[in-house]
Amino acid sequence: MILSARPARVGLLAGVVCVGSTLLSPVVLAQAGDTSGAHQQQRVRIALPAQALGRALAQFSRQTGIRFVEAPGLDAGVTVNAVNGTLPLVEALDSLLAGTGVPYSFTEAGSVLVGAKAGEVADANTLEAVEVSAQTTVEESAWGAASNGYMATHSASGTKTDARIVEIPQSVSVVTRQEMDDRGSETVMDAVRYTSGVQTETQGIDSRVDDIRIRGFDASSWSNNLYLDGLRMPRGGQWTTPQVDAWGLERVEVVKGPAAVLYGQVAPGGLVNMVAKRPTFEQTNEVVVEAGSFDQYEASFDVGGNLDKNGKVIGRLVGSYNEGDSQVDKTELSRTYLAPSATVLLSDDTEITFLTYYQKDDGGSTFQFSPIKGMLEPTPYGYIDRSTFLGEPDWNTYDREQWAIGYDLTHYINDAWSFRQNAKYSHVESLFDTVVSNPRANPNDGLQADNRTMLRRAVRGEGELDSIAVDNQFKVVFNTGAMRHSMLMGLDYLSTDWNHDRYLVWPMSPDPGTPVAPIDVFDPVYSGTAGFEDALIPQILTDVSDEQIGVYLQDMISLDNWRFTLGARQDFFDYEADQGSMNRAAPGTVIASEDSSDDHAFTWRAGATYLFDNGAAPYASYATSFEPLTGFDSSESAFDPSEGEQFELGIKYQPPRRNSLVTLSVFDLTQTNLVVSDPAPPAGAACTADNSCQRQTGETRTRGVELEGKAWQEDGLSVTVSYTYLDAEISKETDPELKGNVKEFVPENSAALWLDYKWQEGVLRGLGLGAGARFTDSLYGDAANTYEVDSYTLYDASLRYDMRYIGLQGVMFSLTGRNLADEEFLSSCSEYGCSYGTARHVTAGVSYRW
Numbered sequence: 001m002i003l004s005a006r007p008a009r010v011g012l013l014a015g016v017v018c019v020g021s022t023l024l025s026p027v028v029l030a031q032a033g034d035t036s037g038a039h040q041q042q043r044v045r046i047a048l049p050a051q052a053l054g055r056a057l058a059q060f061s062r063q064t065g066i067r068f069v070e071a072p073g074l075d076a077g078v079t080v081n082a083v084n085g086t087l088p089l090v091e092a093l094d095s096l097l098a099g100t101g102v103p104y105s106f107t108e109a110g111s112v113l114v115g116a117k118a119g120e121v122a123d124a125n126t127l128e129a130v131e132v133s134a135q136t137t138v139e140e141s142a143w144g145a146a147s148n149g150y151m152a153t154h155s156a157s158g159t160k161t162d163a164r165i166v167e168i169p170q171s172v173s174v175v176t177r178q179e180m181d182d183r184g185s186e187t188v189m190d191a192v193r194y195t196s197g198v199q200t201e202t203q204g205i206d207s208r209v210d211d212i213r214i215r216g217f218d219a220s221s222w223s224n225n226l227y228l229d230g231l232r233m234p235r236g237g238q239w240t241t242p243q244v245d246a247w248g249l250e251r252v253e254v255v256k257g258p259a260a261v262l263y264g265q266v267a268p269g270g271l272v273n274m275v276a277k278r279p280t281f282e283q284t285n286e287v288v289v290e291a292g293s294f295d296q297y298e299a300s301f302d303v304g305g306n307l308d309k310n311g312k313v314i315g316r317l318v319g320s321y322n323e324g325d326s327q328v329d330k331t332e333l334s335r336t337y338l339a340p341s342a343t344v345l346l347s348d349d350t351e352i353t354f355l356t357y358y359q360k361d362d363g364g365s366t367f368q369f370s371p372i373k374g375m376l377e378p379t380p381y382g383y384i385d386r387s388t389f390l391g392e393p394d395w396n397t398y399d400r401e402q403w404a405i406g407y408d409l410t411h412y413i414n415d416a417w418s419f420r421q422n423a424k425y426s427h428v429e430s431l432f433d434t435v436v437s438n439p440r441a442n443p444n445d446g447l448q449a450d451n452r453t454m455l456r457r458a459v460r461g462e463g464e465l466d467s468i469a470v471d472n473q474f475k476v477v478f479n480t481g482a483m484r485h486s487m488l489m490g491l492d493y494l495s496t497d498w499n500h501d502r503y504l505v506w507p508m509s510p511d512p513g514t515p516v517a518p519i520d521v522f523d524p525v526y527s528g529t530a531g532f533e534d535a536l537i538p539q540i541l542t543d544v545s546d547e548q549i550g551v552y553l554q555d556m557i558s559l560d561n562w563r564f565t566l567g568a569r570q571d572f573f574d575y576e577a578d579q580g581s582m583n584r585a586a587p588g589t590v591i592a593s594e595d596s597s598d599d600h601a602f603t604w605r606a607g608a609t610y611l612f613d614n615g616a617a618p619y620a621s622y623a624t625s626f627e628p629l630t631g632f633d634s635s636e637s638a639f640d641p642s643e644g645e646q647f648e649l650g651i652k653y654q655p656p657r658r659n660s661l662v663t664l665s666v667f668d669l670t671q672t673n674l675v676v677s678d679p680a681p682p683a684g685a686a687c688t689a690d691n692s693c694q695r696q697t698g699e700t701r702t703r704g705v706e707l708e709g710k711a712w713q714e715d716g717l718s719v720t721v722s723y724t725y726l727d728a729e730i731s732k733e734t735d736p737e738l739k740g741n742v743k744e745f746v747p748e749n750s751a752a753l754w755l756d757y758k759w760q761e762g763v764l765r766g767l768g769l770g771a772g773a774r775f776t777d778s779l780y781g782d783a784a785n786t787y788e789v790d791s792y793t794l795y796d797a798s799l800r801y802d803m804r805y806i807g808l809q810g811v812m813f814s815l816t817g818r819n820l821a822d823e824e825f826l827s828s829c830s831e832y833g834c835s836y837g838t839a840r841h842v843t844a845g846v847s848y849r850w
Contacts, residue, residue: 169607184816204835217269237500268644296324371446674698
């Protein structure tokens with residue numbers, strides 16, 4: 001384990017196709033060298049503590065792919081030196097063995113013979129390793145920084161092992177720290193905006209959440225599809241849910257398609273796994289100061305390294321603080337983030353990494369239910385300005401405090417068996433006060449008859465969440481004939497207890513006597529919040545406890561050039577909720593109810609990949625998924641879990657010795673057992689009293705094509721390109737007018753292109769320049785396809801200058817901008833209102849590394 005990694009529419013689509021094809025002939029990282037001097041020229045990235053020789057050679061081989069041969073009689077117990085850094089292979093070996101008296105030499109086959117000189121032995125014991133040549137690029141760790149800039153070669157999200165992406169029979173995208181820094185990504189949404197199959201900000205700007213959808217399915221902070229270090233981020237009540245600052249992340253990985261076999265209850269579209277920064281031996285310390293649009297300021301740091309002289313304890317401390325205004329008037333935002341971590345090498349075979357973080361968000365919320373008229377439709381007075389705040393400044397609050405503490409333990413039992421335990425305890429508290437539109441009181445598409453007055457309601461939500469997640473994994477490597485197996489056996493557990501209470505300021509407008517006054521959306525005058533606290537009455541009081549236990553088995557099989565992945569899982573899910581709902585006949589009192597479910601589900605997947613010598617890897621896979629649903633149908637029977645299945649075909653292309661990867665995939669994805677309205681409930685059903693009768697017959701089908709490519713040059717041009725086509729429709733519904741409609745929030749086409757060039761020679765050396773464009777097709781905000789927003793294209797750019805060339809070693813200046821043309825666009829509209837997307841945002845920063 002490595003310790004650390006329309007005209008505009010046509011034009012952009014053409015550019016994407018063009019660049020995508022050029023990626024099939026990417027730039028070469030290094031030309032093939034002369035074999036006789038290859039070992040001296042090869043550089044390796046290594047991080048080894050002082051330890052026994054046998055264990056050190058095994059870790060050296062695993063980290064670099066170098067093949068070692070032990071001479072007979074070699075004392076594998078002799079203690080060798082710690083080696084950390086990116087070094088020539090010869091220098092790394094000299095440092096490792098210095099003072100031990102153990103010789104080494106290079107064999108004609110390209111191996112390293114340890115304990116004797118070449119030609120002195122005719123037989124030797126070969127350590128478990130990967131055969132490499134002098135031209136082989138050193139491979140990275142799935143939990144660390146990418147060794148090739150934008151292009152990660154390994155991922156742990158798709159298999160829960162350190163697997164090569166090209167061998168996984170599924171579409172997996174990785175956004176590296178390098179790419180996030182070059183594009184100036186401030187949030188997880190920013191990080192994945194250029195990823196195929198992914199849409200962001202579909203419900204408008206919202207400072208509370210990372211709004212992400214994968215293949216048309218929710219993977220936001222409100223869902224079960226957002227993970228941190230392979231463990232699910234807990235989900236509480238409506239607004240009691242965590243959101244992690246992007247500065248603390250080493251990479252963001254997107255697994256597309258069903259992933260239930262490894263993760264349990266997830267949507268069939270896929271998941272997002274955020275990988276936190278971890279301690280590394282080769283630590284580059286950094287401090288950053290930034291200032292940006294809307295008077296936003298931020299200071300960040302990232303420091304760490306060895307904590308003891310023997311190299312058995314390494315640490316890292318990552319933190320940031322930012323505050324300022326936002327693009328919405330009367331809305332301030334502030335965040336404090338701190339993430340200490342430490343890795344302890346307990347023995348030659350055991351290591352543990354402690355991962356913690358603390359985050360405090362203070363200020364308001366940028367999310368609003370703005371009226372359809374004035375946003376999607378014009379009024380006699382024009383359109384509502386994008387920055388207009390329609391709430392009450394004194395009541396605009398979103399405060400959240402969250403923290404987590406956990407560890408990642410790995411123990412190598414022997415050469416075949418290993419054990420890993422990944423655990424985390426999380427806590428979240430939130431308070432949300434807001435004044436928004438009252439849709440039921442504004443029948444004129446959100447406004448009154450004068451086309452400028454909006455009736456409003458005031459809401460308070462507060463809650464608390466505690467969660468424990470544990471994932472236990474045994475891994476064994478063995479052979480059956482010509483097949484090489486890497487088998488993973490796991491048991492994971494997730495327990496979440498949360499409460500969330502929602503209150504209304506009562507009576508609500510247009511009732512007489514309400515303390516929430518109407519507002520003029522074109523000339524807002526804020527009336528204040530006097531009487532709000534005294535007028536609060538409970539609307540929904542919720543106390544929930546849920547548990548998930550999953551047992552899973554995965555076998556990754558190698559047979560010549562074939563790679564097979566088989567997996568199965570059995571899940572057990574238990575849910576209990578006590579809820580009080582407002583009694584509208586007697587406001588201020590609640591009607592108590594209970595809800596419980598005890599579900600179980602079996603999911604499986606199978607896939608195959610063939611690795612051609614030229615780097616092409618066609619693959620095919622099938623996978624299933626499930627999501628538990630709470631509540632009851634018209635017959636008062638508990639809902640069954642929603643189920644999903646997907647067929648996927650694709651090809652990945654990663655040319656040997658080149659820093660590029662292209663993935664083309666086609667898929668057919670179906671989700672069944674969706675809850676829909678029941679137009680003919682049984683006579684006397686309790687749900688008829690409030691028109692909430694439902695049944696479980698809904699189905700959606702999504703078919704699509706995705707193209708994504710990445711190429712990276714340390715000195716030159718780097719590229720990220722993506723294109724997505726989605727045909728998502730409601731394939732089954734009780735309402736015949738909805739069947740065949742386009743699924744909400746799903747654009748048919750989307751595309752993105754980012755180009756980045758770094759000069760290392762000439763008068764422009766030290767300069768880095770990036771430019772990008774993102775296209776999103778029109779989409780509907782509701783299942784009835786009533787509200788459609790137009791397509792839009794946004795342009796981004798970055799500029800960086802390495803100031804060492806003017807004598808300031810370690811200093812970097814950066815300037816990044818998103819939506820540079822300041823395109824004013826709507827993200828979506830529904831019966832509840834419309835939402836604007838992000839305005840132009842420019843940030844200037846200075847960093848210092850040492």
